[in-house]
Amino acid sequence: MIQVRGLTKTYGARPLAHGSSAVRAVDDLTFDVQPGKVTGFLGPNGAGKSTTMRMVLGLDRPTSGQALVGGRPFATLAEPLRAAGALLDAQAVHPGRSGRDHLRVAARTHGLPARRVDEVIDQVGLGPAARRRVKGYSLGMRQRLGIAGALLGDPAVLLFDEPMNGLDLDGVRWVRRLVRGLADEGRTVLLSSHLMSEMEQTADHLVIIGRGRLIADAPMAEVMRGEHAGRKVVVRTPSTDDLAGALLRRGLQVHPTGDGDLLVEGATAETVGDVALETGVAVHRLAEQQHSLEEIYLDLTGDSVQYRVAGAPEPAGQVRA
Amino acid sequence: MTAATARVAEPGTATVLARAAGAEWVRLRTVRTTWWCLLAAAVATVGIGTLAALDEAEMAAAIGSTAAATVAGEYGTMVGQFALLLVVLLAVTSEYGSGAIAPTLQWTPRRGVLLAARVAVPIAVATAVGVLLALVADVLAKLLAPDLVLSSGELTGSLGGVAAVLVAGGVLTAGLGFLMRSTAAALATVFLLQLVLPALLPAFGELAADVGELLPGTGAVWVLIDALGITAGHATTLLVGWSAAALVAGGWALLRRDAG
Numbered sequence: 324m325i326q327v328r329g330l331t332k333t334y335g336a337r338p339l340a341h342g343s344s345a346v347r348a349v350d351d352l353t354f355d356v357q358p359g360k361v362t363g364f365l366g367p368n369g370a371g372k373s374t375t376m377r378m379v380l381g382l383d384r385p386t387s388g389q390a391l392v393g394g395r396p397f398a399t400l401a402e403p404l405r406a407a408g409a410l411l412d413a414q415a416v417h418p419g420r421s422g423r424d425h426l427r428v429a430a431r432t433h434g435l436p437a438r439r440v441d442e443v444i445d446q447v448g449l450g451p452a453a454r455r456r457v458k459g460y461s462l463g464m465r466q467r468l469g470i471a472g473a474l475l476g477d478p479a480v481l482l483f484d485e486p487m488n489g490l491d492l493d494g495v496r497w498v499r500r501l502v503r504g505l506a507d508e509g510r511t512v513l514l515s516s517h518l519m520s521e522m523e524q525t526a527d528h529l530v531i532i533g534r535g536r537l538i539a540d541a542p543m544a545e546v547m548r549g550e551h552a553g554r555k556v557v558v559r560t561p562s563t564d565d566l567a568g569a570l571l572r573r574g575l576q577v578h579p580t581g582d583g584d585l586l587v588e589g590a591t592a593e594t595v596g597d598v599a600l601e602t603g604v605a606v607h608r609l610a611e612q613q614h615s616l617e618e619i620y621l622d623l624t625g626d627s628v629q630y631r632v633a634g635a636p637e638p639a640g641q642v643r644a
Numbered sequence: 645m646t647a648a649t650a651r652v653a654e655p656g657t658a659t660v661l662a663r664a665a666g667a668e669w670v671r672l673r674t675v676r677t678t679w680w681c682l683l684a685a686a687v688a689t690v691g692i693g694t695l696a697a698l699d700e701a702e703m704a705a706a707i708g709s710t711a712a713a714t715v716a717g718e719y720g721t722m723v724g725q726f727a728l729l730l731v732v733l734l735a736v737t738s739e740y741g742s743g744a745i746a747p748t749l750q751w752t753p754r755r756g757v758l759l760a761a762r763v764a765v766p767i768a769v770a771t772a773v774g775v776l777l778a779l780v781a782d783v784l785a786k787l788l789a790p791d792l793v794l795s796s797g798e799l800t801g802s803l804g805g806v807a808a809v810l811v812a813g814g815v816l817t818a819g820l821g822f823l824m825r826s827t828a829a830a831l832a833t834v835f836l837l838q839l840v841l842p843a844l845l846p847a848f849g850e851l852a853a854d855v856g857e858l859l860p861g862t863g864a865v866w867v868l869i870d871a872l873g874i875t876a877g878h879a880t881t882l883l884v885g886w887s888a889a890a891l892v893a894g895g896w897a898l899l900r901r902d903a904g
Contacts, residue, residue, distance in 0.1 A: 381753045382903035398753040401654040415743030424674035431667040432751040
């Protein structure tokens, strides 16, 4: 279990300084990551995901607030690898040391036997490459090495920052199964990824942040029903103008679709059906729009994207016809 | 074992520190750079030290006197110390360059423990190797030039001086490494403070020479080759003072700043 309480990280000038140019990378973040589930950690670049994970692991000092791993600040633990294992940056390894020696150093800090090192090397499929120096590793091999390090202490909590980067399809499927299996064993798993389709398949729960603030903290099923983003309903009726007028009077946004249907924003199928009944128009088709996680994510985070390609179109969720 | 397994009691700080120190030792010996640095230290200390001692022996003979064989280890350490200090420096700074400090602090998140292990182990290794190399240089010089005097009393004092210079230089180096987090910047600073400025400043007039007498390298040179005309107390103050100041500043950076 990870508990994040009012976590805040400010960079740059002191918060009270005049004309402060301080940047709030993480802004009063509060959420729990529960055991037995895969919790997806989503947000645009610069949203504060990595900074949050670094503060959970005691690498960066919060400006205020705190994070607890298994009920304790990570930086006070004598055997931290038994409490939490993490892969933050697969490149952060001494290039001149072999993968196996890298893990032996970690094992030595916890009094773990060399046998445990060989176990995790087998578990991640690094095999004979473990005896070669890390400078010759591909990104995918480095990810596997990092995951091996995270698993070394058989921890109750796991944090993975973009573990699928650089992995081929086999590797991605392997990480998915691994993460699933770890959660099914009752462990707490926090997983950040930019691969929305991957997240959709893997995560049970989502924590979404933007510009350092919490946007959503909800079960995947709830997010996928669109309860946190704008719901959209498509309705087909022969009396387009009458129904559109009635919906507009209810304060709903209505857009004609190209093929003569109406797209109603912020409404459920029930609402639109009731309005049609009251107005006395026939309904030939009524459907809540199914969204991919990607569309919902873009809708939720559209306002908080900090870095966007100049001239790039607005994210799909933000387009107002 | 699963996440549901009951927690066993945590080991005490002494155990955690011993494990961290063991990990530092594994870190040192599992990168080739360490061995290249030690090889360079061996060549510099034994080679240059022995040549200098042979020269001393010849000059002493010319005036009908004798010289001590221990000048070999002392002159050799003047040069060879930089390869040894590089071992200490890389133990600290290489992880800031690669980002490997992040996993290190995930394994040893109590930063005071990491500071103690990372200062103690590389400096102990560098000092032990340095003293051994000085001894080899002294003995080799005596074998090549039997006129050189090698008494056990003088040898003990000389090797003690070598150890003191390496410990003080090592703590200075580690402290600057933690403070600057950059191999190049810290290496340049150590080189200037420990060798270049103390040797050069006297050539730039009296004021510059006075400044030079405040630098740690002046103390090191006095201990090793009794040059630069300062007192023993002055030299000790320089070595201890600079090391302590660097350790406090570097320790503050490790304990208080973000991981890096």
